[in-house]
Amino acid sequence: MARVRISDVAAAAGVSTSTVSLVLNDRTGARISEETRARVREAAAVVGYTPNSIARGLRTQRTRTIGLVSDVIATTPFAGRMLAGAQDAAREHGHLLILVNTDADPAVERDAIRALVDHQVDAMIFATMWHRVVETPEGLPDRTVFLDCRPADGTRPAVVPDEVAGGRAAVRELLAAGHRRIAWLDIDEPDPPVASGLRHQAYREVLAEAGITPDPAWHVRGDGTTAASGRAATDRLLDLPPHRRPTAIFCFNDRMAAGAYVAARHRGLEIPADLSVVGYDDQQLVAGELDPPLTTIALPHYEMGRWAAEVALGAREPPEPDQPYLMPCPIIRRDSVSSPPAAAPTPAGGEPDTTP
Amino acid sequence: MARVRISDVAAAAGVSTSTVSLVLNDRTGARISEETRARVREAAAVVGYTPNSIARGLRTQRTRTIGLVSDVIATTPFAGRMLAGAQDAAREHGHLLILVNTDADPAVERDAIRALVDHQVDAMIFATMWHRVVETPEGLPDRTVFLDCRPADGTRPAVVPDEVAGGRAAVRELLAAGHRRIAWLDIDEPDPPVASGLRHQAYREVLAEAGITPDPAWHVRGDGTTAASGRAATDRLLDLPPHRRPTAIFCFNDRMAAGAYVAARHRGLEIPADLSVVGYDDQQLVAGELDPPLTTIALPHYEMGRWAAEVALGAREPPEPDQPYLMPCPIIRRDSVSSPPAAAPTPAGGEPDTTP
DNA sequence: TGAGACTGCTAAATCGATTGACCAAATCTT
């Protein structure tokens, strides 16, 4: 069954294809009588006409598609949310999303960009699944938005999570519960992700504001990808003498927080009564299923995906053209934070609590 | 900077556009001298020509795109793997994947299908994130493949996980470790997923083969979405009198298996020494991070995505045209299965172990 | 030597829409 073409509608309505096009596209300024318009619309409905997007795209040079190239989509639970955000926004604006996943292979990436450009996408989104700084790949069209990464040359709009604000919220949560000895369970990688530095910065700032000088021993590291590494790092923390031992841990991510739980449990420590924990990422399957459920900071992947698509389509202006947009990371309060154990002695070198 | 067109190549090489097209597409049978061919290729490379896919698509009626419409992509960790499989296969065949996620909204679904058809996709994949039977939506092109779902009228190729084989592997694993009292922690839903029935069927068959008549009390249920429900169901199992109490549990999914861990731990039971557990789904963040890591059955989402794209592109024939293809679910052996506790008494009504 | 075959390449039609130029008829001006 062949597709219905515009000429079929024209024949059915007894007018030219020009008229059909003019009517169906609601071209204001086109002088077509209301009577004819009605007849055309009726005919189009009867024969079930929908315009061929390819033909239209060739003529108008706009395809109503947006290309999204990303590095890894399979191995992260975040990808779906990011895609969903971008796709929802695209759909709301009558656009389709073409997805290419490069597995971080430069050759594939180059081909993908070219294929998308050849397909005449109206805009492009370049996404990574981990917040980082990237070299701008060759061949990217002007209308490109960076998603969860920042181009080294800040030439195009970009959106990344507001890691500093997120980190502050996490540490403040612990501070507000009364903790003074707060550890930072960092990620240990040869090339640390930008999130690590930013969250650490937040950690230091907030403690400083509260008049706390963190004990260097409170800064521990795990590989970031396994709970086991979080457990090992936490063990190092719990091995500290009582007056230096942290009563709370801010973890780089939920998986390592899960390791902190294991370490605590193996020593008979209760969470949160004996040890408070805050994670990052809000990985539902980890944070929500831990016992007790983990308080954490959510990464706003859906919102970032949406933002990227809206900016790519010109439906939203980036507030500061040359700066990446910082998407807020909301805190998700569950049950892993409480006040520190009453018996906890004040740290030896601890300043008096002068919080206003 | 305007795109390079075929006419630019033609001008640079001093030939007609026809010749350029013939050469660049390697049309066998076209009589073009080797000398001219070289000149054209050279010119194309120099000016950096890549064909405009839209123009080509209009003429050839093939767009080298494949449309994928799915219900929920964001809220499941499986989606990524499925998309990755489909997308990898598409890329290997020079195709692009256009993704639409309908959130199971019928109106959105209808619009999405129409938009994809209007975009002249060469083939379509209709995917769901949970194995189920669906009514064939209106307007789907002939070249449609169903992914992780089966059309009620078996008119088109479909691929689903081989739940029965997976379930058998799980129960056999337990049997092989020496268990005789094996529970089935089912999912409890008003409209139970097809996976539930199929895995239960596998459970009964394998036990029957081993000459075991399962105690009805071994069939318990949880809501399937939370670990808490798995814990409650497991508590019911562990409350059974010692001679009826199961030594192993086959869980509908990993999340409920996580709940089983919690229940066991709260009674001071060790896994796997006191209780063996097998899950289903292989959700990395759950199964891999439990302590001890969970033995489970993996859902082959990547492979199914790949299969669907290959069949959609005609690169592979479905072996049985009218039957859904059953993709094997591999068992992932970790550390949650061991032989039953030595003290475990033989079930009261237990048959002698006659396994060959 | 001249018909037929072959070689190398091009002209022009085509895909299905959009759109600026233009036309015929009706209406308005003066």
Add this chain to the structure above:
DNA sequence: AAGATTTGGTCAATCGATTTAGCAGTCTCA
């Protein structure tokens, strides 16, 4: 009543490729 406007539409070019039919020229061979 002749010219100017307005109304309601159509013609044909166009987007950028692919593809079929066919045109010159050369070669073959009776």
